[in-house]
Amino acid sequence: MRILVTGGAGFIGSHLCERLLRRGAEVCCLDNFYLGRRRNIAQLETSAGFNFVEQDLLDRAALDALFARSGFDEVFHLAANSDIAAGIKDAELDLRLNQLTTLAVLEAMRAHRVSRLFFASTSAVFGEAEATLSEDDGPLRPISFYGASKLAAEGYISAYAHLQGMQAVILRFPNVVGEHATHGVIFDFLRKLKKNASELEVLGDGHQTKPYLYVGDLINAMLIAWEKSSESVSVFHAAGIGETSVREIAEIVVHAAGKSDTRIRYTGGDRGWPGDVPRFRYDIARLKALGWQPKRTSTEAVRYAVERMLANGF
Amino acid sequence: MRILVTGGAGFIGSHLCERLLRRGAEVCCLDNFYLGRRRNIAQLETSAGFNFVEQDLLDRAALDALFARSGFDEVFHLAANSDIAAGIKDAELDLRLNQLTTLAVLEAMRAHRVSRLFFASTSAVFGEAEATLSEDDGPLRPISFYGASKLAAEGYISAYAHLQGMQAVILRFPNVVGEHATHGVIFDFLRKLKKNASELEVLGDGHQTKPYLYVGDLINAMLIAWEKSSESVSVFHAAGIGETSVREIAEIVVHAAGKSDTRIRYTGGDRGWPGDVPRFRYDIARLKALGWQPKRTSTEAVRYAVERMLANGF
Numbered sequence: 095m096r097i098l099v100t101g102g103a104g105f106i107g108s109h110l111c112e113r114l115l116r117r118g119a120e121v122c123c124l125d126n127f128y129l130g131r132r133r134n135i136a137q138l139e140t141s142a143g144f145n146f147v148e149q150d151l152l153d154r155a156a157l158d159a160l161f162a163r164s165g166f167d168e169v170f171h172l173a174a175n176s177d178i179a180a181g182i183k184d185a186e187l188d189l190r191l192n193q194l195t196t197l198a199v200l201e202a203m204r205a206h207r208v209s210r211l212f213f214a215s216t217s218a219v220f221g222e223a224e225a226t227l228s229e230d231d232g233p234l235r236p237i238s239f240y241g242a243s244k245l246a247a248e249g250y251i252s253a254y255a256h257l258q259g260m261q262a263v264i265l266r267f268p269n270v271v272g273e274h275a276t277h278g279v280i281f282d283f284l285r286k287l288k289k290n291a292s293e294l295e296v297l298g299d300g301h302q303t304k305p306y307l308y309v310g311d312l313i314n315a316m317l318i319a320w321e322k323s324s325e326s327v328s329v330f331h332a333a334g335i336g337e338t339s340v341r342e343i344a345e346i347v348v349h350a351a352g353k354s355d356t357r358i359r360y361t362g363g364d365r366g367w368p369g370d371v372p373r374f375r376y377d378i379a380r381l382k383a384l385g386w387q388p389k390r391t392s393t394e395a396v397r398y399a400v401e402r403m404l405a406n407g408f
Numbered sequence: 409m410r411i412l413v414t415g416g417a418g419f420i421g422s423h424l425c426e427r428l429l430r431r432g433a434e435v436c437c438l439d440n441f442y443l444g445r446r447r448n449i450a451q452l453e454t455s456a457g458f459n460f461v462e463q464d465l466l467d468r469a470a471l472d473a474l475f476a477r478s479g480f481d482e483v484f485h486l487a488a489n490s491d492i493a494a495g496i497k498d499a500e501l502d503l504r505l506n507q508l509t510t511l512a513v514l515e516a517m518r519a520h521r522v523s524r525l526f527f528a529s530t531s532a533v534f535g536e537a538e539a540t541l542s543e544d545d546g547p548l549r550p551i552s553f554y555g556a557s558k559l560a561a562e563g564y565i566s567a568y569a570h571l572q573g574m575q576a577v578i579l580r581f582p583n584v585v586g587e588h589a590t591h592g593v594i595f596d597f598l599r600k601l602k603k604n605a606s607e608l609e610v611l612g613d614g615h616q617t618k619p620y621l622y623v624g625d626l627i628n629a630m631l632i633a634w635e636k637s638s639e640s641v642s643v644f645h646a647a648g649i650g651e652t653s654v655r656e657i658a659e660i661v662v663h664a665a666g667k668s669d670t671r672i673r674y675t676g677g678d679r680g681w682p683g684d685v686p687r688f689r690y691d692i693a694r695l696k697a698l699g700w701q702p703k704r705t706s707t708e709a710v711r712y713a714v715e716r717m718l719a720n721g722f
Contacts, residue, residue, distance in 0.1 A: 185511065185514075185515065185564075185568075186511075189511070193560070197499065197500075197503070200499075201499065219563070221566060221570070229547070230546050230547040231547075232544050232545045232546030232547070232548060233543070233544040233545075233546070233643065234546060234548055234559075234562075234566075235566040235641055236563050236566050236567050237566065237567055237570035237571070238567055238570075238571070239564070239567050239571075241567060242560070242563035242564045242566065242567040245559065245560065245563035246507070246556070246559065246563055246564075248548075249533070249549075249550050249555065249556035249559035249560055250499075250553070250556045250560070252548075252549040252550050252556065253551055253552055253555060253556040253683070254499075256535070256551035256552075256682075256683070257496060257551070257552070257553075257682055257683060327549055329547065369567070369571060
């Protein structure tokens with residue numbers, strides 16, 4: 095099985111490549127190092143089935159050539175700007191890196207008759223929702239360009255699946271934590287403490303509460319959804335068990351990486367930055383029915399991620 | 409009140425311009441004549457409050473200049489490729505004409521602090537749905553690039569509304585019929601009969617059944633939704649009353665424009681072309697609650713549209 099993983103040197107992509115290799119797949123890992131890092135895949139580069147290409151998905155000719163020479167059976171499309179706050183500053187960034195990369199992948203798949211696609215989507219397609227969200231729920235009213243660009247990509251995948259006879263699995267990622275993270279709340283806190291261990295500034299009032307999922311549990315969800323789906327378009331939600339507040343995360347990070355007298359200071363307000371969704375809840379019945387269950391609760395995931403990131407030499 | 413109507417020389421745009429002028433607005437009608445026609449606005453060009461600009465929305469510099477010199481209060485964004493079948497042939501056509509035009513309008517509005525937007529969306533954002541669809545329903549799984557591009561535009565409008573403090577009214581249009589139509593089933597049948605009055609070829613088995621709405625009733629829906637909405641993003645569905653099959657439409661058109669011996673021939677199959685949604689049903693409770701009610705049923709709308717199109721010298 096020859097699998098293309100786009101964004102393969104990124105946070106989740108690098109964990110996925112490792113797991114696919116362990117299962118005996120031939121993995122072509124594509125990354126342009128926008129957020130991905132060579133060190134995330136350093137330990138994979140000697141594996142027999144691993145092949146890395148530094149390439150930008152928006153270079154359509156290069157992508158076409160890669161598909162022409164590689165004979166891919168399946169594609170996991172994870173390449174994206176996953177930093178929501180960064181995307182808010184430039185309306186075109188997420189359009190290019192999230193939506194247009196997806197269109198490039200879909201066109202290459204169509205041209206080279208590759209028919210199975212996994213797509214990394216996001217809870218942000220929903221915007222601010224009160225209910226416990228199942229996969230078929232609406233409305234979809236994103237409040238960030240990140241959410242809008244991923245919703246756009248979902249729409250195009252749905253249209254391609256119908257028009258070109260492709261089969262797609264869309265998994266809407268929740269907040270995922272773990273080693274190789276390229277941004278996010280734990281990453282930010284660790285970075286801030288590295289600069290100044292005496293004070294940790296927290297954006298918002300610290301009461302933003304979300305379910306966090308450890309990256310290993312997410313990879314399990316991805317592979318179960320991938321293997322057990324046969325519909326034209328299957329959409330899944332994965333989420334951590336329980337929830338963790340930013341206040342708890344700050345305390346866990348300070349405990350693990352701070353000094354005994356590190357002070358935590360809150361800037362106030364109900365969200366860290368415009369476009370941040372303060373709270374959402376996923377119904378994960380669909381993945382549960384396939385046998386998926388996260389091994390770690392949300393707070394255990396945060397604790398373990400901090401440990402692993404520090405052990406990894408953050 | 410200075411209003412920009414994009415796609416103002418198109419089918420629905422030209423009817424909207426006329427109505428807005430009658431209500432005393434100053435109307436700037438923008439069109440690039442991709443589907444719009446000069447003759448659709450010929451009778452408006454002498455009106456005092458009417459101003460026409462031939463311009464492409466994707467020319468960002470020209471759009472910026474237009475906004476800079478015009479001082480718009482509101483924007484009705486109708487410009488689009490509304491021909492779903494044409495968009496199927498080229499995945500980038502609807503991306504450019506439906507989504508990227510919307511992003512251009514949103515950016516110009518942001519830059520020039522215009523905060524009210526009406527957006528012409530579509531039932532096609534849903535794809536193939538069985539239920540009676542309310543505005544907040546999911547899933548949104550478009551089966552055409554047209555549906556995907558409009559869904560993408562909805563997502564970006566939602567994000568801009570949140571991030572830039574804009575206020576948007578999104579009305580998902582159903583199948584609309586009337587004079588100035590640029591494509592669609594009645595248009596196709598009339599054109600075919602003009603070429604050959606002895607036989608009318610109908611794509612599919614003729615049992616595709618949809619609710620049709622007369623364009624005048626749609627304009628009423630647009631203006632009621634526009635006036636009575638104050639939320640950040642308001643989404644509405646408008647639909648005709650009852651449904652009309654393609655078979656009925658063929659008979660109405662042949663009766664009005666054919667010869668006594670015109671033969672109707674069906675090609676067979678449950679849909680006319682890939683990407684066509686054979687059937688959908690809208691819940692229109694939200695517009696009804698605002699006092700909207702179509703004056704014509706679906707089949708009356710079809711009959712009246714055929715009459716008006718023929719009277720207009722189709």
